[in-house]
Amino acid sequence: xxxVTQIPAALSVPEGENLVxxxxxxxxxxxxxxxxxxxPGKGLxxxxxxxxxxxxxxxxxxxxxxxKSSGRSTLYIAASQPGxxxxxxxxxxxxxxxxxxxxxxxxxxxx
Amino acid sequence: DAGVIQSPRHEVTEMGQEVxxxxxxxxxxxxxxxxxxxxxxxxxLLIYFNNNVxxxxxxxxxxxxxxxxxxxxxxxxxxxPSEPRDSAVYFCASTPNSxxxxxxxGQGTRLTVV
Numbered sequence: 053x054x055x056v057t058q059i060p061a062a063l064s065v066p067e068g069e070n071l072v073x074x075x076x077x078x079x080x081x082x083x084x085x086x087x088x089x090x091x092p093g094k095g096l097x098x099x100x101x102x103x104x105x106x107x108x109x110x111x112x113x114x115x116x117x118x119x120k121s122s123g124r125s126t127l128y129i130a131a132s133q134p135g136x137x138x139x140x141x142x143x144x145x146x147x148x149x150x151x152x153x154x155x156x157x158x159x160x161x162x163x
Numbered sequence: 164d165a166g167v168i169q170s171p172r173h174e175v176t177e178m179g180q181e182v183x184x185x186x187x188x189x190x191x192x193x194x195x196x197x198x199x200x201x202x203x204x205x206x207x208l209l210i211y212f213n214n215n216v217x218x219x220x221x222x223x224x225x226x227x228x229x230x231x232x233x234x235x236x237x238x239x240x241x242x243x244p245s246e247p248r249d250s251a252v253y254f255c256a257s258t259p260n261s262x263x264x265x266x267x268x269g270q271g272t273r274l275t276v277v
Contacts, residue, residue, distance in 0.1 A: 151256070
């Protein structure tokens with residue numbers, strides 16, 4: 053059974069810091085991995101999608117990497133801003149086609 | 164495209180009442196997912212459809228829950244009778260096809276059963 057774990061559960065950093073969020077999964081047989089952002093009381097916004105054949109994807113200050121063999125992905129946020137404060141969720145898509153989510157990392161960036 | 168549209172955004176109902184949540188996926192998307200989010204359990208997949216056919220309903224908690232997708236542009240999740248423990252945020256998501264594509268989520272329906 054595929055399980056997804058995100059560490060840390062919560063993170064508080066001062067503005068301007070570079071930071072790394074971690075996601076690990078137990079079964080490397082996946083189609084893709086997707087990172088989402090969720091603001092309080094809102095839906096999920098897709099940030100980055102990494103296909104199983106890819107190693108990383110970049111969008112602006114965000115960079116996500118994927119190492120299937122070790123069952124790990126990281127989301128790197130450069131020069132963090134208060135507006136980055138949110139919960140970040142990773143989800144893997146196994147061969148069944150359904151997204152399996154981690155519990156999320158709640159990020160607070162202090163001005 | 165307006166994205167995945169869910170209605171209502173908020174629903175407050177009394178225990179024992181029937182609740183129907185609605186979802187309109189993105190046009191052209193073939194897969195639709197219903198998720199439930201709570202503080203204790205995070206995001207749980209309830210059911211997912213591919214080409215309007217239910218593929219996996221193993222996450223549906225019990226017979227009080229049912230879901231339908233009568234056509235490619237509409238799905239419902241029904242709870243009858245509702246119970247206080249059903250209180251959660253229910254999300255609908257769609258993808259162009261199952262597997263190797265990006266998922267898009269609606270804004271969710273916050274259900275409170277009193």
